[in-house]
Amino acid sequence: MKTLFSTIIILLQFSSVYSAEIKKRAVVRDDNFNAKIEEVALPNLTSDNSYEGKFFKIVNGKNNNAIRFDDSEDLQLKAATTYYHINKARKFFTDVVKSKYVQDLPQIIVRVDLINVFNEVGHFANENLDPQFNNALTIPAGNGYGPKNVKPWGMEVWFRPSKEINIKDFKGAVDLVSVKGSLKDFRNQSHMVNFQTYITDLLQGTATGANNLRLVESSIMIEAIYQSSDLAAEFFSRKIYRLDAALVPEIIYHEFSHAALSDHLELSHSTPVNEGLADYFAGKIANSKKLAMKIKDYNLFNGKQVKKKQQYQMAFERGEYANTDFVFGLLWNVGETVGTDIETNFIYRMTWGLSTNVSIRDDLINATLLTCKDVCKSPLNDRIKLYKLYYSKNL
Numbered sequence: 001m002k003t004l005f006s007t008i009i010i011l012l013q014f015s016s017v018y019s020a021e022i023k024k025r026a027v028v029r030d031d032n033f034n035a036k037i038e039e040v041a042l043p044n045l046t047s048d049n050s051y052e053g054k055f056f057k058i059v060n061g062k063n064n065n066a067i068r069f070d071d072s073e074d075l076q077l078k079a080a081t082t083y084y085h086i087n088k089a090r091k092f093f094t095d096v097v098k099s100k101y102v103q104d105l106p107q108i109i110v111r112v113d114l115i116n117v118f119n120e121v122g123h124f125a126n127e128n129l130d131p132q133f134n135n136a137l138t139i140p141a142g143n144g145y146g147p148k149n150v151k152p153w154g155m156e157v158w159f160r161p162s163k164e165i166n167i168k169d170f171k172g173a174v175d176l177v178s179v180k181g182s183l184k185d186f187r188n189q190s191h192m193v194n195f196q197t198y199i200t201d202l203l204q205g206t207a208t209g210a211n212n213l214r215l216v217e218s219s220i221m222i223e224a225i226y227q228s229s230d231l232a233a234e235f236f237s238r239k240i241y242r243l244d245a246a247l248v249p250e251i252i253y254h255e256f257s258h259a260a261l262s263d264h265l266e267l268s269h270s271t272p273v274n275e276g277l278a279d280y281f282a283g284k285i286a287n288s289k290k291l292a293m294k295i296k297d298y299n300l301f302n303g304k305q306v307k308k309k310q311q312y313q314m315a316f317e318r319g320e321y322a323n324t325d326f327v328f329g330l331l332w333n334v335g336e337t338v339g340t341d342i343e344t345n346f347i348y349r350m351t352w353g354l355s356t357n358v359s360i361r362d363d364l365i366n367a368t369l370l371t372c373k374d375v376c377k378s379p380l381n382d383r384i385k386l387y388k389l390y391y392s393k394n395l
Helices: 002-015 073-096 179-204 209-236 249-260 272-286 326-338 343-351 360-375 379-392
Strands: 023-029 035-041 056-060 108-112 136-139 156-159
Touching: 023 073, 023 249, 035 073, 056 073, 073 108, 073 156, 073 249, 073 272, 136 249, 156 249, 249 272, 272 326, 272 343, 272 360, 326 343, 326 360, 326 379, 343 360, 360 379
Parallel strands: 056 108, 108 156
Antiparallel strands: 023 035, 136 156
16 A cells, blocks of 8 residues: 555656746847847756656657756757747647647657658658758657557657758758749749730831830840849858757747647648748747847848738749748738737637648638638628738739
8 A cells, every 4th residue: 555655656746747946048039039048947847857848858869868957058058948938839829829739739759959851650761861950840740660660759849950051052951942933923924024015016016126125125134134143142142051940939939830730730741821820820929020030149041020021922832932921921911900809819710721731822811711700800891901911912
């Protein structure tokens, strides 16, 4: 009886949150959105010597043991920063959005400094198979593979180590949209307009040498800009890039948002709508219209911001444009249009009607209009406002 009682006490100790407050140094934002390092209290810990808690366990690479409080300072900074901010993200979804799905999620393993590619069968691909740096991802749970002694795993969040690379050497390490690619539609449309103008003038007998010369000069200039755009962008842009994703709060919020939305949106697909939704919730958790900016010690990539004046382009539907600012800015404006008192729950409610491979122009727009019909305070007036917003964005 005494042995049984002792066993129960031990089990209770390990299953409950550690009661003493533990503080560690982590990267946080100040009131001006600048990054700084300060001590923060780590919530929901179940250990007094490692970064393991009720909802998250922070580990190093492929190791399954939690990072300890006596590990190196650099490793602890990543562990404390990810632990603190991912708990903050979870609290947002449970307390503000009231997500039952997030409330019921089991403990999630968070891996820092992991270079392996994700393998749907083997969990981790071999280290020398396209090692990864300067990014982060959230992976779905897997069944493992018995013949290779690969055990099943749950949903996990991975943060890659930082590595300085030249813009010429990206090779998929991050999503880099070509300037030339973004100008392609404009160039093709301009050439077509010039050609149609020439044919119309010819048929109507109004073609003149001066008009024809202007059309030719216009097409030559547009083609020259198009052909040289990537070279010019490379010349004037930053040459060296790096990203320590585990030390950028908004990236941590972004990755947990993928986990929080994974009941509807699959983790194995990176699409413009999926990424834009994760950006939106990251911005709301951070209480900022800017993501991953003013944090040069840990991020030399360009951040994202709501206020970029972008018009919709068909190219934004493609996967290589998944991490642009357009959907982030659009969703933020949708939230402000339907009202700041309901916007966050509005966007979350809207995701119920979405599946993984949805389009911006059709599926996302229709989902907002249908959601507004159900939950907006003035459904007709608010939908008219949304139509005006979409018209202004060329949607």
